[in-house]
Amino acid sequence: MGLQLLKEESLFAAEFSEFIRNRCANEPTWLRILREKSFAEFEQIGFPTVKEEDWKYTNVAPIAKTTFRPAWTDRETRLEAGDFSSLIYDESRDSSLVFINGVFQPEFFNASRLSQIVVMSFTEALTSSPHAPLIREHFERYGGAGENGFTRLNAALSDGVFVLIPANVNLDAPLELLFVTDHEQGSPLAVFPRVLIMGEENSSATIIESYASRSNGQYFTDAIIDFVVADGASFQHYKLQRESTAAFHIADTRVSVRAGAKYETATINLGAALSRHDIAVTFEEEGGECAVDGLYMISANQHSDTHSMIDHRQPHCTSHQLYKGVLDGRSHAVFNGKVFVRHGAQQTNAQQTNKNLLLSDEARVDTKPQLEIFADDVKCAHGAAVGQLDQDELFYLESRGINPGLARNLLTYGFAEEVIEKIKIDSIKRELDAVVLNRLHSGLEIA
Amino acid sequence: MLEIRNLYASVDGNEILKGIDLKVNRGEVHAIMGPNGSGKSTLAKVLAGHPQYEVTAGEVIYDGKNLLEMSPDERAREGVFMAFQYPIEVPGVSNAQFLRLAYNEKQKHLGEEELDPLEFKDLLKEKAKIVEMDASFMTRSVNEGFSGGEKKRNEILQMAVLDPKLSVLDETDSGLDIDALRIVAEGVNKLHSPEKAVILVTHYQRLLNYIVPDFVHVLSAGRIVKEGGKELALELEEKGYDWLKNGDGKAAAGLKRSA
Numbered sequence: 001m002g003l004q005l006l007k008e009e010s011l012f013a014a015e016f017s018e019f020i021r022n023r024c025a026n027e028p029t030w031l032r033i034l035r036e037k038s039f040a041e042f043e044q045i046g047f048p049t050v051k052e053e054d055w056k057y058t059n060v061a062p063i064a065k066t067t068f069r070p071a072w073t074d075r076e077t078r079l080e081a082g083d084f085s086s087l088i089y090d091e092s093r094d095s096s097l098v099f100i101n102g103v104f105q106p107e108f109f110n111a112s113r114l115s116q117i118v119v120m121s122f123t124e125a126l127t128s129s130p131h132a133p134l135i136r137e138h139f140e141r142y143g144g145a146g147e148n149g150f151t152r153l154n155a156a157l158s159d160g161v162f163v164l165i166p167a168n169v170n171l172d173a174p175l176e177l178l179f180v181t182d183h184e185q186g187s188p189l190a191v192f193p194r195v196l197i198m199g200e201e202n203s204s205a206t207i208i209e210s211y212a213s214r215s216n217g218q219y220f221t222d223a224i225i226d227f228v229v230a231d232g233a234s235f236q237h238y239k240l241q242r243e244s245t246a247a248f249h250i251a252d253t254r255v256s257v258r259a260g261a262k263y264e265t266a267t268i269n270l271g272a273a274l275s276r277h278d279i280a281v282t283f284e285e286e287g288g289e290c291a292v293d294g295l296y297m298i299s300a301n302q303h304s305d306t307h308s309m310i311d312h313r314q315p316h317c318t319s320h321q322l323y324k325g326v327l328d329g330r331s332h333a334v335f336n337g338k339v340f341v342r343h344g345a346q347q348t349n350a351q352q353t354n355k356n357l358l359l360s361d362e363a364r365v366d367t368k369p370q371l372e373i374f375a376d377d378v379k380c381a382h383g384a385a386v387g388q389l390d391q392d393e394l395f396y397l398e399s400r401g402i403n404p405g406l407a408r409n410l411l412t413y414g415f416a417e418e419v420i421e422k423i424k425i426d427s428i429k430r431e432l433d434a435v436v437l438n439r440l441h442s443g444l445e446i447a
Numbered sequence: 448m449l450e451i452r453n454l455y456a457s458v459d460g461n462e463i464l465k466g467i468d469l470k471v472n473r474g475e476v477h478a479i480m481g482p483n484g485s486g487k488s489t490l491a492k493v494l495a496g497h498p499q500y501e502v503t504a505g506e507v508i509y510d511g512k513n514l515l516e517m518s519p520d521e522r523a524r525e526g527v528f529m530a531f532q533y534p535i536e537v538p539g540v541s542n543a544q545f546l547r548l549a550y551n552e553k554q555k556h557l558g559e560e561e562l563d564p565l566e567f568k569d570l571l572k573e574k575a576k577i578v579e580m581d582a583s584f585m586t587r588s589v590n591e592g593f594s595g596g597e598k599k600r601n602e603i604l605q606m607a608v609l610d611p612k613l614s615v616l617d618e619t620d621s622g623l624d625i626d627a628l629r630i631v632a633e634g635v636n637k638l639h640s641p642e643k644a645v646i647l648v649t650h651y652q653r654l655l656n657y658i659v660p661d662f663v664h665v666l667s668a669g670r671i672v673k674e675g676g677k678e679l680a681l682e683l684e685e686k687g688y689d690w691l692k693n694g695d696g697k698a699a700a701g702l703k704r705s706a
Contacts, residue, residue: 391498393537398519401553402552406548407520418538
């Protein structure tokens with residue numbers, strides 16, 4: 001660890017002391033101790049470097065070198081509902097939670113369609129709700145091996161929200177978590193979103209996790225979103241990352257899947273200068289099912305890294321992964337898909353596919369499937385592909401009067417559609433269709 | 448409408464067309480026949496503007512304009528259509544989306560009204576009848592999972608929607624069973640008019656029973672070696688192409704002159 005890195009962390013240290021003093025006064029002691037432990041670990045290990053296998057292709061030095069101001073010190077949020085209402089999807093207009101600069105804003109909480117579920121800040125949940133032991137157990141479960149400087153920094157500095165979908169509740173409106181970053185002046189912000197979503201037995205819900213910015217500035221999102229999907233419960237989760245193209249986006253999704261539970265997710269990565277998404281799904285009990293899909297579409301000098309980890313700890317679980325990438329300009333994508341089948345996890349069915357479309361000679365992708373199988377009665381398959389637009393397909397479209405730019409977009413759309421069509425929310429689908437189709441050509445609609 | 452003069456073309460440095468002359472007027476149907484490798488499909492692809500085919504000499508005048516200077520999409524918008532021998536599958540893009548985009552690009556080019564999805568649906572429904580295609584094909588990805596016959600019918604559906612002035616059908620009969628052949632041929636006949644012209648590229652005479660050509664041109668080794676009326680196709684059916692191929696250059700040239 002270099003001297004410079006140490007210096008940056010010292011800076012966070014001053015912010016951390018202030019955070020503990022001013023923001024955590026009402027928190028239980030165990031949480032303060034956990035924050036201090038996490039921060040001490042962060043100071044010790046720092047941000048990951050390319051010398052670590054998991055970060056080999058993603059250099060986060062630009063984050064380490066920038067002086068960020070943790071957003072909770074930025075008290076002057078002048079945003080009004082009208083400033084971000086267009087970012088909320090129609091389907092979740094009455095079921096949305098807004099976070100500005102990583103901090104939950106109860107005044108913008110539109111919960112008219114969320115009466116069946118519990119939504120409260122961690123502070124509130126830990127001090128005055130019966131859910132405190134559950135949350136504590138969850139918090140203390142993480143930490144230690146498998147974590148990195150980003151998750152520890154988040155654990156130290158985040159102030160998040162607890163969501164509980166009670167047993168047998170089928171949430172009919174999608175729950176949207178909208179994270180908006182907004183700042184006008186001063187040094188760039190670091191924001192620390194954190195949400196824990198628990199679905200009790202046989203509940204079901206759709207969750208939209210959406211990141212957007214109101215400015216094109218530089219900032220740093222360091223997010224942790226955890227899911228616990230109890231026996232027989234079923235979650236659909238869409239993560240939409242449309243950060244400013246100057247931003248850094250580091251996010252962890254951690255999912256615990258219980259007996260016979262189902263978790264389906266699609267992650268759409270469009271924004272950020274540098275983004276990294278770690279998604280880990282753990283089958284804790286038998287008969288779980290997950291579909292982990294994603295699309296990253298980047299250009300210019302964008303960098304997008306996805307690390308997925310499906311941990312088959314128990315028998316009779318099924319996992320499907322389909323990740324597609326569209327890369328233009330000098331962009332760089334990384335996909336690392338790990339499937340771990342433990343001893344005794346018989347009758348596991350694990351499929352993984354990663355396909356990449358390079359639209360430019362200068363774009364680059366590093367894709368690596370990683371299967372580690374310690375059971376003998378399993379069905380596992382993986383495949384990775386990198387290709388370019390097919391010249392015959394392009395000619396075919398052009399020969400029908402479609403100009404070359406539009407033909408390229410149409411083929412790109414066709415490529416990306418396989419992931420987009422998995423999203424069951426129409427307004428998200430329409431937005432993505434438009435984004436893909438208008439990549440090189442404006443004013444085009446498709447229906 | 449179309450005049451090809453002394454056209455030479457090559458692919459990957461191999462010269463395939465060696466001096467083609469052909470004149471097509473409005474209202475005419477021309478058949479280009481010939482053995483495998485004679486350059487029939489190359490001629491079709493050169494007319495459509497396939498980037499792999501390089502024109503090394505000659506010119507092609509279409510509607511008074513230099514066709515070879517136009518990009519493939521410009522040619523299409525100007526009314527040139529090629530039905531592919533092997534239609535390409537375009538995964539993820541529905542037939543209806545694709546056709547509406549192509550249709551609207553042309554309308555835009557002509558300064559005419561573009562259609563929204565609902566209006567276009569009605570148009571498509573009408574056109575689909577011409578090739579007896581079911582509505583389910585419109586929501587499926589372009590040609591994906593279509594049988595050989597369905598793909599060819601889809602080509603003619605595209606032709607119906609785009610309403611070209613000059614249609615070049617590249618081996619549209621290959622791989623068709625007799626019912627599909629009839630549907631495709633009837634479609635082409637319905638779309639034909641005195642304002643339009645059709646060039647049929649085919650190996651077999653079979654298609655010409657359904658779409659009767661005004662002129663038949665026989666290609667061999669990149670040149671037109673014989674020309675005649677529809678009866679020439681029957682003669683070829685009977686005698687085969689060896690009859691032409693085995694003749695030396697002089698004989699072929701002689702045949703051409705006598706035509």
